[in-house]
Amino acid sequence: MIRTMLFGLLACHALVSVNVSAQVDHSAHMPSHDEHESHDMLFDRSGMVMNANSTVLPRGCENISENVDFTIRAGTDYAIEEAGRVFGYSQYDFQVPACSRVNIVFINEDEIRHQWMLHGLPRYLYPQGMFHLEASGGETVRGSFIVPADDATYLVHCDVTQHMEKGMKAQFIVGKGSGTLWSIPSVSADFKLDSRSSSIASWLLFCSTISAFILLMFFVKKGFSAR
Numbered sequence: 001m002i003r004t005m006l007f008g009l010l011a012c013h014a015l016v017s018v019n020v021s022a023q024v025d026h027s028a029h030m031p032s033h034d035e036h037e038s039h040d041m042l043f044d045r046s047g048m049v050m051n052a053n054s055t056v057l058p059r060g061c062e063n064i065s066e067n068v069d070f071t072i073r074a075g076t077d078y079a080i081e082e083a084g085r086v087f088g089y090s091q092y093d094f095q096v097p098a099c100s101r102v103n104i105v106f107i108n109e110d111e112i113r114h115q116w117m118l119h120g121l122p123r124y125l126y127p128q129g130m131f132h133l134e135a136s137g138g139e140t141v142r143g144s145f146i147v148p149a150d151d152a153t154y155l156v157h158c159d160v161t162q163h164m165e166k167g168m169k170a171q172f173i174v175g176k177g178s179g180t181l182w183s184i185p186s187v188s189a190d191f192k193l194d195s196r197s198s199s200i201a202s203w204l205l206f207c208s209t210i211s212a213f214i215l216l217m218f219f220v221k222k223g224f225s226a227r
């Protein structure tokens, strides 16, 4: 009986841990030293451009549908007036046609470095599914990439510690998109944070109920056998 209880508790613990770690996967963000030297990455004093692609068409695209230019500014001056926001972008919501070539000028107006990192692109074309610009303090970097043919909503953020939580999060919609991301400053509510904690809370509640039931059964059984 004790062994069953232990197993139940361990299984619950594992489920809660998986739930938490599944929320954020940052393992792919930091390339190894070797990758720093690959042709997919260019970097100098002004910053870094990773996985730029202005010529190779993603599968399903017959040609480049359009050229779309964005000039994005980053820094504390762009933080929206909301509790916890310290950093920000000049634009949080992007929309482009499928198969378009996106040309970005990324201007960092702060003294510390910032990134414009887009996730979820097809990995056969963009290593780790990323297109990534990083500008050192006061610098400007430029890069282009070609978006796939499917309707999708991509996450854009700055991966410097705490910068996303403090406001550097945006969404990039291709075609009709695939929904709205949560907690995009001036775009969407912070509701997912609450639902994340409540989903962990429900797991904990579920586990404690099961444990209590097993304990109860154990003592009831013990009580009967003692008679």
Ligand SMILES: [Cu+2]
Pocket: 087, 113, 114, 115, 158, 159, 160, 163, 168
């Ligand atoms: Cu940043």
